Amino acid sequence: xxxxxxxxxxxxxxxxxxxxxxxxxxxxxxxxxxxxxxxxxxxxxxxxxxxxxxxxxxxxxxxxxxxxxxxxxxxxxxxxxxxxxxxxxxxxxxxxxxxxxxxxxxxxxxxxxxxxxxxxxxxxxxxxxxxxxxxxxxxxxxxxxxxxxxxxxxx
Amino acid sequence: xxxxxxxxxxxxxxxxxxxxxxxxxxxxxxxxxxxxxxxxxxxxxxxxxxxxxxxxxxxxxxxxxxxxxxxxxxxxxxxxxxxxxxxxxxxxxxxxxxxxxxxxxxxxxxxxxxxxxxxxxxxxxxxxxxxxxxxxxxxxxxxxxxxxxxxxxxxxxxxxxxxxxxxxxxxxxxxxxxxxxxxxxxxxxxxxxxxxxxxxxxxxxxxxxxxxxxxxxxxxxxxxxxxxxxxxxxxxxxxxxxxxxxxxxxxxxxxxxxxxxxxxxxxxxxxxxxxxxxxxxxxxxx
Numbered sequence: 257x258x259x260x261x262x263x264x265x266x267x268x269x270x271x272x273x274x275x276x277x278x279x280x281x282x283x284x285x286x287x288x289x290x291x292x293x294x295x296x297x298x299x300x301x302x303x304x305x306x307x308x309x310x311x312x313x314x315x316x317x318x319x320x321x322x323x324x325x326x327x328x329x330x331x332x333x334x335x336x337x338x339x340x341x342x343x344x345x346x347x348x349x350x351x352x353x354x355x356x357x358x359x360x361x362x363x364x365x366x367x368x369x370x371x372x373x374x375x376x377x378x379x380x381x382x383x384x385x386x387x388x389x390x391x392x393x394x395x396x397x398x399x400x401x402x403x404x405x406x407x408x409x410x411x
Numbered sequence: 412x413x414x415x416x417x418x419x420x421x422x423x424x425x426x427x428x429x430x431x432x433x434x435x436x437x438x439x440x441x442x443x444x445x446x447x448x449x450x451x452x453x454x455x456x457x458x459x460x461x462x463x464x465x466x467x468x469x470x471x472x473x474x475x476x477x478x479x480x481x482x483x484x485x486x487x488x489x490x491x492x493x494x495x496x497x498x499x500x501x502x503x504x505x506x507x508x509x510x511x512x513x514x515x516x517x518x519x520x521x522x523x524x525x526x527x528x529x530x531x532x533x534x535x536x537x538x539x540x541x542x543x544x545x546x547x548x549x550x551x552x553x554x555x556x557x558x559x560x561x562x563x564x565x566x567x568x569x570x571x572x573x574x575x576x577x578x579x580x581x582x583x584x585x586x587x588x589x590x591x592x593x594x595x596x597x598x599x600x601x602x603x604x605x606x607x608x609x610x611x612x613x614x615x616x617x618x619x620x621x622x623x624x625x626x627x628x629x630x631x632x633x634x635x636x637x638x639x640x641x642x643x644x645x646x647x648x649x650x651x652x653x654x655x656x657x658x659x660x661x662x663x664x665x666x667x668x669x670x671x672x673x674x675x676x677x678x679x680x681x682x683x684x685x686x687x688x689x690x691x692x693x694x695x696x697x
Contacts, residue, residue: 257414258416277414277460278413280412299451300451302513302602304513307515314514314518315518316444318451319443319444319519320443320447320519323462324464367515389512
């Protein structure tokens with residue numbers, strides 16, 4: 257087992273963690289950095305609840321080994337707005353009922369944020385194609401699509 | 412996840428050193444979507460992992476003097492999907508990479524990692540085989556190329572020797588007028604592995620006959636499968652409903668699918684026939 261001192265930017269702040277090689281990013285975010293907005297659902301890269309943005313790319317934190325993010329810029333749901341504030345996108349989710357039980361919501365928000373950065377004016381089809389990897393077991397997909405399209409118009 | 416030692420060499424030479432040191436136990440980590448998952452599930456338990464991310468020169472997409480496309484092993488699926496160079500070179504190739512799994516996977520998974528992982532249900536291998544791609548493999552003191560059609564040896568097994576690393580994928584320039592498509596049967600969800608998939612490239616002569624054709628299928632055997640007998644049946648013939656049906660029937664004879672959650676072997680055999688017909692029918696509307 258090797259130990260690694262890993263430095264990355266987390267939500268705009270420089271962070272150094274000392275980790276063993278087999279620590280996944282999702283565990284370091286939740287257990288070491290105490291940012292529990294990133295959830296573990298399937299643990300195999302399918303469900304999207306652990307969506308994070310690494311160097312401006314949407315990825316699954318459950319499939320990333322922490323030593324491989326040395327020097328990266330990482331954003332989680334906690335970093336999208338100031339504490340106590342909501343982004344336009346988050347307000348749109350509230351207004352359109354873009355969540356029910358809420359377990360998938362932080363992943364949905366992070367995925368939608370990455371979409372709007374890559375494509376500021378997505379069509380409904382664009383939203384569906386991009387977000388298909390973020391599962392909602394309450395099946396609230398229509399409201400999620402509505403919320404993202406509305407947020408794009410509002411930006 | 413079991414413990415292991417992790418090294419991130421800065422050069423290919425350093426990677427060869429690390430592979431020698433790790434011996435049989437060493438695994439190469441590219442994007443990580445396959446290896447991290449397998450380690451997490453305990454299906455691969457390496458004591459030594461060699462990360463490729465710091466090695467320069469493996470992330471470029473370029474055109475060679477002969478007009479072929481060269482894609483570095485660490486180029487991601489999303490980078491290939493979005494590359495104007497690849498889209499101009501052969502749009503169906505870029506589209507194939509754009510249909511792999513989800514945007515998250517495409518942002519992380521690399522072409523080199525995809526090939527070495529050798530999942531027979533994966534999307535890029537059939538298309539790369541249908542384009543006569545070659546895989547560039549480096550070892551200490553040498554480089555060799557392996558054709559994509561010969562690269563896959565068995566379920567999750569490829570023709571790499573110990574100490575070898577995939578560094579690039581080369582694709583010859585498509586002959587003028589070459590058509591291509593990649594179709595996949597996804598009865599459950601769009602991000603699932605295909606039940607059956609078919610890549611086809613086709614060149615017609617001025618009289619509408621088949622000058623040349625490649626057919627390669629995914630999820631129908633322990634490796635991606637090139638359907639050579641079906642290609643032979645089409646070469647020189649006019650592409651009609653009848654010749655397409657005949658070729659698709661040969662494909663159904665030659666596939667060797669496994670029973671799994673996506674269907675029985677018999678069902679996949681029938682779907683291989685149906686989707687071969689659809690792929691060719693898409694290239695030559697009747």
